[in-house]
Amino acid sequence: MSNIINLSQAVSETHSYQNDPRFQGLTKSLLIDASAYNQLLSQPNIVGVRTYLAINNGILSIVVVGVDTLGEDCTQGLLLGNAEPCPFTCPSNSPLL
Secondary structure, eight states: OOOOOOHHHHHHHHHHHHHOGGGTTSOOEEEOOHHHHHHHHTSTTOOEEEEEEEEETTEEEEEEEEEOTTSOBOTTSOEEOOOEEETTSOOSSOTTO
16 A cells, blocks of 8 residues: 555545544644654664654654564664644645644
């Protein structure tokens, strides 16, 4: 299965989450700097990333870890977190919101 989707599917999925009463007022998106992802992906034997939902200071967040060829988390390597949440740092003009 491809992880690449088109804008129409992305809009449908993000709006479905944002309009669900269970998630009203919660984090809509999370920003991690591209250089951090590049560092994670440049580690030896990393073929993918896995994103875990997390709570950081009471706010929905993510932890990102590299994944090896066996599908295992490479937790001894670089881990990403401290993502900047929207509604605090939201894009000003995105069809995904």
